[in-house]
Amino acid sequence: xxxxxxxxxxxxxxxxxxxxxxxxxxxxxxxxxxxxxxxxxxxxxxxxxxxxxxxxxxxxxxxxxxxxxxxxxxxxxxxxxxxxxxxxxxxxxxxxxxxxxxxxxxxxxxxxxxxxxxxxxxxxxxxxxxxxxxxxxxxxxxxxxxxxxxxxxxxxxxxxxxxxxxxxxxxxxxxxxxxxxxxxxxxxxxxxxxxxxxxxxxxxxxxxxxxxxxxxxxxxxxxxxxxxxxxxxxxxxxxxxxxxxxxxxxxxxxxxxxxxxxxxxxxxxxxxxxxxxxxxxxxxxxxxxxxxxxxxxxxxxxxxxxxxxxxxxxxxxxxxxxxxxxxxxxxxxxxxxxxxxxxx
Numbered sequence: 001x002x003x004x005x006x007x008x009x010x011x012x013x014x015x016x017x018x019x020x021x022x023x024x025x026x027x028x029x030x031x032x033x034x035x036x037x038x039x040x041x042x043x044x045x046x047x048x049x050x051x052x053x054x055x056x057x058x059x060x061x062x063x064x065x066x067x068x069x070x071x072x073x074x075x076x077x078x079x080x081x082x083x084x085x086x087x088x089x090x091x092x093x094x095x096x097x098x099x100x101x102x103x104x105x106x107x108x109x110x111x112x113x114x115x116x117x118x119x120x121x122x123x124x125x126x127x128x129x130x131x132x133x134x135x136x137x138x139x140x141x142x143x144x145x146x147x148x149x150x151x152x153x154x155x156x157x158x159x160x161x162x163x164x165x166x167x168x169x170x171x172x173x174x175x176x177x178x179x180x181x182x183x184x185x186x187x188x189x190x191x192x193x194x195x196x197x198x199x200x201x202x203x204x205x206x207x208x209x210x211x212x213x214x215x216x217x218x219x220x221x222x223x224x225x226x227x228x229x230x231x232x233x234x235x236x237x238x239x240x241x242x243x244x245x246x247x248x249x250x251x252x253x254x255x256x257x258x259x260x261x262x263x264x265x266x267x268x269x270x271x272x273x274x275x276x277x278x279x280x281x282x283x284x285x286x287x288x289x290x291x292x293x294x295x296x297x298x299x300x301x302x303x304x305x306x307x308x309x310x311x312x313x314x315x316x317x318x319x320x321x322x323x324x325x326x327x328x329x330x331x332x333x334x335x336x337x338x339x340x341x342x343x344x
Contacts, residue, residue, distance in 0.1 A: 044164065044166045046091060046164065046165055048060035048088050048093065048153075048155070051154075055157075056156060056157050057093075057154060057156060057157070058088050058156075059152065059153070059154050059155075060084055060087035060088050060091075060155075061150065061151065062083050062087060062151055062152075063149070063151075064080045064083065064148065064150070065148050065342055066342055066344055067146075069112065069146060070115075071186055071190040071202055072186055072197045072200070073183075073186060073204055074277075075115070077115075077116040077117060077118075077120030078120060078123035079344060081120055081124050081129070081151065082127075082204050082206050082278070083228070084098060084151040085153060085206045085207070086206060086277075087153065088155035089207050089208040090163070092157050092161030092162060092224065093157045093208075094155055094156050094158065094212065095127060095153055096154050096155055096156055097130055097131075097132045097154050098124060098130070098151055099151065099152045099153075100120065100150075101137075102136045102137070103137050103139060103147070103148040103150075104139070104146075104147055105139060105145065105146050105147065106139065106141050108146050108147055120149075127206045127208065129153070155208075158211070158215040160215050160216065161215050161221060163224040165225065165238055165239050165243065166243050167223055168222055168239050168243035168245045169222060169243075169245070169285075169311060170245070170312065170313040171285075171286050171310065172222060172283040173284055173286045173288075173289035173292075173309075174236075174247065174249060174282075174310055175283075175284060175289065175292055175293060175296070176232070176281055176305065176307075176308045177210060177302045177305045178203065178303075178304045179256065179257050179260070180231065180232050180256060180260070180271055180274065180276050181256055181257065181260035181261075181263075182202055183203055183274075183277040184274035184275035184276070184340045184343050185200060185259070185260050185274055187202065187340070187343045188343070189263060196259055196263045199259040202277060202278070207279075207280050207301060209301070210296055210299055211224060211280075213295040214282065216295070217284065217288050220288035221283075223281070226276065226279065226280045227276050229344060230275070230334070230335045231273040231276060232272045232276070233270070233273045233333070236249070237320050237333070240320050241318045245312075245318070246316055246318075246319050247311055247321070248309050248310060248320070248322070249321075249322055249323070250308060251322055251323060251325050253308040254271075254272070255306060269340075273335045275344060283311065293305050293306075293307065319331065
């Protein structure tokens with residue numbers, strides 16, 4: 001679904017509007033500027049793309065600008081590896097190789113850069129994926145904020161898996177592999193010295209082994225998505241849009257850690273729109289839901305997997321609803337912008 005926006009007085013306003021924004025604003029920027037310029041197609045925007053002529057290979061690229069560079073549970077180095085590995089995994093792929101490019105601001109202490117790179121290397125080693133190429137650029141003071149990292153990953157699809165955001169079907173069970181809101185609230189609390197970081201830590205971790213555990217279910221696994229920027233709300237809305245589906249989730253079933261709920265209450269945030277870096281959403285055949293939960297719970301990263309909702313057989317398509325604790329329903333909107341910038 002293309003969303004039209006008013007024509008600004010100056011072209012520069014489009015860039016300023018879209019810069020750092022998630023949800024609808026990023027969609028408008030992609031639809032109206034980026035995709036037409038590069039000859040992009042009209043299909044769903046997936047976490048990773050199939051390589052033309054090589055349907056078994058998947059490729060993804062991402063840039064990481066998180067601030068601060070270090071936070072409880074991770075740092076920009078490990079996050080860069082986990083984010084790219086997870087984007088490949090959401091297309092049913094096992095990571096084969098990574099590239100890493102650094103943009104370093106002049107004056108960044110070498111000790112900090114060394115700590116980031118050691119963390120990045122360890123994360124890649126733990127994930128079993130080699131870093132095979134890269135690049136480093138140093139820019140003047142003020143031209144970047146300390147350190148930005150770009151990663152590109154190539155993966156091999158599991159033979160039985162072919163998930164896509166466009167494949168949700170009526171009757172599908174909606175599964176969530178773990179609690180939400182940990183990464184975004186941890187980074188924000190660390191950045192702003194709010195004090196919550198003593199009680200929570202980012203959930204940043206790789207999910208490719210979790211996806212491998214789901215591979216035996218084959219085509220019963222329809223959709224995989226990691227709810228990063230825009231959180232669970234954005235992920236579900238993107239799936240509902242691309243599949244023309246009506247999705248409903250139960251508020252009581254969505255796991256929100258107490259510290260996350262407290263932080264969100266204080267800051268006026270909805271946990272559904274807070275970013276995650278270590279959980280996934282899966283849409284699977286209802287008959288395979290229990291087997292999928294058993295498979296996910298067999299691994300540490302899926303130990304708290306739960307069923308949170310379903311794709312309705314009747315209802316308005318391209319809509320996500322939440323059944324509240326008192327039994328009412330409310331619409332879960334696509335986030336208008338990114339409430340927590342610089343979290344990945």
